[in-house]
Amino acid sequence: xxxxxxxxxxxxxxxxxxxxxxxxxxxxxxxxxxxxxxxxxxxxxxxxxxxxxxxxxxxxxxxxxxxxxxxxxxxxxxxxxxxxxxxxxxxxxxxxxxxxxxxxxxxxxxxxxxxxxxxxxxxxxxxxxxxxxxxxxxxxxxxxxxxxxxxxxxxxxxxxxxxxxxxxxxxxxxxxxxxxxxxxxxxxxxxxxxxxxxxxxxxxx
Amino acid sequence: xxxxxxxxxxxxxxxxxxxxxxxxxxxxxxxxxxxxxxxxxxxxxxxxxxxxxxxxxxxxxxxxxxxxxxxxxxxxxxxxxxxxxxxxxxxxxxxxxxxxxxxxxxxxxxxxxxxxxxxxxxxxxxxxxxxxxxxxxxxxxxxxxxxxxxxxxxxxxxxxxxxxxxxxxxxxxxxxxxxxxxxxxxxxxxxxxxxxxxxxxxxxxxxxxxxxxxxxxxxxxxxxxxxxxxxxx
Numbered sequence: 001x002x003x004x005x006x007x008x009x010x011x012x013x014x015x016x017x018x019x020x021x022x023x024x025x026x027x028x029x030x031x032x033x034x035x036x037x038x039x040x041x042x043x044x045x046x047x048x049x050x051x052x053x054x055x056x057x058x059x060x061x062x063x064x065x066x067x068x069x070x071x072x073x074x075x076x077x078x079x080x081x082x083x084x085x086x087x088x089x090x091x092x093x094x095x096x097x098x099x100x101x102x103x104x105x106x107x108x109x110x111x112x113x114x115x116x117x118x119x120x121x122x123x124x125x126x127x128x129x130x131x132x133x134x135x136x137x138x139x140x141x142x143x144x145x146x147x148x149x150x151x152x153x154x155x156x157x158x159x160x161x162x163x164x165x166x167x168x169x170x171x172x173x174x175x176x177x178x179x180x181x182x183x184x185x186x187x188x189x190x191x192x193x194x195x196x197x198x199x200x201x202x203x204x205x
Numbered sequence: 206x207x208x209x210x211x212x213x214x215x216x217x218x219x220x221x222x223x224x225x226x227x228x229x230x231x232x233x234x235x236x237x238x239x240x241x242x243x244x245x246x247x248x249x250x251x252x253x254x255x256x257x258x259x260x261x262x263x264x265x266x267x268x269x270x271x272x273x274x275x276x277x278x279x280x281x282x283x284x285x286x287x288x289x290x291x292x293x294x295x296x297x298x299x300x301x302x303x304x305x306x307x308x309x310x311x312x313x314x315x316x317x318x319x320x321x322x323x324x325x326x327x328x329x330x331x332x333x334x335x336x337x338x339x340x341x342x343x344x345x346x347x348x349x350x351x352x353x354x355x356x357x358x359x360x361x362x363x364x365x366x367x368x369x370x371x372x373x374x375x376x377x378x379x380x381x382x383x384x385x386x387x388x389x390x391x392x393x394x395x396x397x398x399x400x401x402x403x404x405x406x407x408x409x410x411x412x413x414x415x416x417x418x419x420x421x422x423x424x425x426x427x428x429x430x431x432x433x434x435x436x437x438x
Binding site for chain 2: 121125
């Protein structure tokens with residue numbers, strides 16, 4: 001997504017160069033986008049050539065978000081006033097927007113790494129909680145108070161899922177709300193696996 | 206939390222205090238209801254701590270909203286500066302430039318609309334901008350001041366301020382992230398230990414503890430993810 005944004009930004013730079021030389025904004029857009037491989041860019045050039053106003057023609061290119069959309073809207077808006085001057089002013093804007101896009105790209109990579117880590121943490125969390133749940137019969141025999149302690153029933157190991165899964169869900173929510181359920185599922189799977197294999201061993205001991 | 210931010214947004218301090226304290230009291234009551242049978246006297250301490258955190262989060266909502274506005278305004282400043290320069294150079298008129306300006310940030314847009322009304326009524330538009338609390342970014346304030354004085358050459362894009370704001374938000378995010386990770390990792394483990402050692406292994410007790418866990422995690426998530434949301438916009 002971001003590399004497409006950078007490509008679009010470079011093309012808009014060419015539009016600005018042409019416009020700053022006095023070519024006119026619509027003519028510069030056609031010149032730049034007429035041979036584009038991207039359908040919406042070709043459509044924009046075709047619409048301008050068919051005589052539609054520049055503001056209407058760029059509609060297909062401004063439907064998505066991003067900095068290139070802001071830059072294009074700025075150019076179209078200012079072209080009505082003074083296209084060469086708008087293009088000269090926009091040169092500084094492009095540099096700033098490009099820096100912003102690069103920062104977003106880096107952030108995206110960081111975010112993917114953190115998402116993977118959050119999945120690993122969720123799995124570990126599920127495993128550790130399951131191990132504690134499986135060890136509950138042993139832990140419950142520790143005499144921490146003066147009152148007589150009763151042994152925990154063996155069937156309650158799976159109740160720990162109610163504690164591990166919400167935590168994994170929130171971990172997922174922090175990194176990527178769309179993948180929060182994945183974290184929960186992985187945590188639950190790790191929990192079940194550990195209880196299934198580990199609990200019989202504890203009971204045997 | 207800064208009560209000054211309440212004044213900027215026109216919120217009544219009495220109402221804000223009442224709202225924040227109510228939110229804290231409801232959260233504390235929930236924690237108390239869920240844990241009194243399990244933790245005994247300790248649940249009062251837990252309820253006070255979690256209730257206090259909820260109060261802080263509600264009371265600091267206006268400040269977080271203003272911080273978000275500041276970042277949006279700083280991000281928009283280069284575009285605003287470029288637009289203003291084009292309008293000033295093309296029209297040569299301060300009033301026409303003000304009438305053509307617009308912003309995507311709602312608070313700044315409201316202020317520009319007010320300045321437009323001043324201009325149309327023949328009043329000095331700088332009166333609308335001067336000392337306005339709606340302008341949260343210094344670069345935006347500089348641009349508006351240059352426009353009202355028709356000083357096109359003084360229109361700076363404010364890129365440094367934006368960089369500074371982004372760096373500050375990233376640093377804050379990096380500080381809060383380990384807090385969130387620690388809480389979300391160790392809270393269920395501690396609660397599981399409590400279940401195992403304290404013999405609270407009935408379904409009701411575990412569900413009560415799960416509800417407490419969700420409340421605490423929700424508060425910590427709200428606290429830790431403010432910068433993350435702001436930077437993702």
